[in-house]
Amino acid sequence: MTQKPHVAIFPSPGMGHLIPLTELAKKFALNYDLSSTFIVPSIGPPPEAQKKVLGSLPEGINYISLPPVSFDDLPGIRAETQISLTITRSLSSVRDVLKSLAASTRLVALVLDLFGTDVIDIASELSVPSYIASLSTGCGISVHGRDLPDPIQDRKDDAYKWFLHHSKRHSLAEGILLNSFVDLEPETIKALQDQELGNLPPIYPVGPIIYSGSSIGASGHECLQWMDDQPNGSVLYISFGSGGTLSFEQLNELAMGLEISEQKFLWVVRSPDKSASASYFSATSNTDPYSFLPKGFLDRTKGQGLVVPSWAPQIQVLSHGSTGGFLTHCGWNSTLESIVHGVPLIAWPLYAEQKTNAVLLSAGLKVALRPEVDGNGLVGREEIAKVVKGLMQGEEGAAIRRRMKGLKEAAAKAVSEEGSSTKSLHELVSKWKN
Structure with a gap:
């Protein structure tokens, strides 16, 4: 034989x-x-x-x-x-x-x-x-x-x-x-x-080749139960991939930007680090990330959003009916997962080839909004709130959603x-x- x-x-x-x-x-x-x-x-x-x-x-x-x-x-x-x-x-x-x-x-x-x-x-x-x-x-x-x-x-x-x-x-x-x-x-x-x-x-x-396994520990994950109670297409999902980390200052600006945007959000948070790729090899947070959030943030946003540490079952989140947008580091795996599930993007690249991907998504394919970085190298809270509202509620967000739907159909056809x-x-x- x-x-x-x-x-x-x-x-x-x-x-x-x-x-x-x-x-x-x-x-x-x-x-x-x-x-x-x-x-x-x-x-x-x-x-x-x-x-x-x-x-x-x-x-x-x-x-x-x-x-x-x-x-x-x-x-x-x-x-x-x-x-x-x-x-x-x-x-x-x-x-x-x-x-x-x-x-x-x-x-x-x-x-x-x-x-x-x-x-x-x-x-x-x-x-x-x-x-x-x-x-x-x-x-x-x-x-x-x-x-x-x-x-x-x-x-x-x-x-x-x-x-x-x-x-x-x-x-x-x-x-x-x-x-x-x-x-x-x-x-x-x-x-x-x-x-x-x-x-x-x-x-x-x-x-597109994307993760097909059921994420281990996903089915009973608290975030999916929370998502079940949210209106259709209302939640912005925020995750910087398996290796991405923000600085302490940027983490604070993101928290405050989400709060003042008044949009619903699900945020996978990691403890901050000076290096953007700090958790690249471990894919987990080094310490309890909650302690780095602005004082009172979790209480003030209780009905508005949910913060989960280190990890969420991303495929299940992106395919959930309540998800209306994805703030992403533009890693190629996450990018393809959002295309396959037709979820419009906010492009926030951190390291490796992510900035190049962000250009393709925002300027080339026009399926992402990209916030502007200020003179200190930070994306400020007002800019964050503006872009989040723009994607979740604005005309521009609606146009991005239509284009992303077309890519979703093309992706399904490619692997048929x-x-x-x-x-x-x-x-x-x-x-x-x-």
Whole structure:
């Protein structure tokens, strides 16, 4: 009996990288009878969120955790640099796992994300074709320098050098999977597929790939019971993703802005930090976030809003009838989740490629309002109240809602049986199986 085709999947550290790749693996298993093994690098003990996701994978999808990497010799380095170094410091372990998979399975491909390009060399040694899963937008709109990812803005920073290093290695892959779909970025995807942008391997738009699991602990979550009692489309959901944190001053301005907007809100709050990506690797709040809110805020907004610490079952919230808007950090996973559920946005980017996504959403697709930052680098309470009211009640908000409804329909069509993304994935898997 011939062995089932097997795919090795290498996510770089961070929940935002792991989740879309686990969803891709589920598609491989359920629709194409492909088995897969995750090779998971780590910086320390795995966060609870990661344990839950890996522990709930269906049959045919396995995972191997690599020995943790230490950064005691490099305190205080940027998250982006830490991700790349975690991978280079894990390469000998990766080689051992890939060798063993190549010997024990019918290994047809290695799928890795943008930070994992150094693993391509090991796969080549073993004659296994590598594919890069680009977990963000193709982004073909004009972007001002200030809206490029932070590491690209400082050429002296190691993160900039790593960015260039990985970008130059894209051409070594056999193909690039894009977590986007043709109707979302038609011109960009056409240009990428027509090779107008130079030396790129074939592009496969296979999105939107979003989290499909029932969030563990979601069904009885207090916020969903609270949402059940709110009017249809009345609640603004606020979350800065699994890794985003605000400064103390910004947290206060956001609280006061929400209060004076008089709009209903559900706010996933984390304790503040000077670094916007402070909870990137842990995906939880470091201390009790309630103690940092303005004095009396929770009492004054009791009927108006609900504040929950660290985490909410986002998919269930976005698909709830009471949700009328989403104030988001513009991480690509959250962006696609809001498109799939047709929820209009307030774009509030923090780090990584989020500012570029915010430009695409506000200026390109026109499905988001973007608050202006003042001279001190803060979004002030009056600006917050104005934008929140504008989205939830204004004419502009209504127009955004209509455009987002169109994208929701296009997203559903892309992943339907005859849809463009389904065909694209089918083409790729057929290549592997043959």
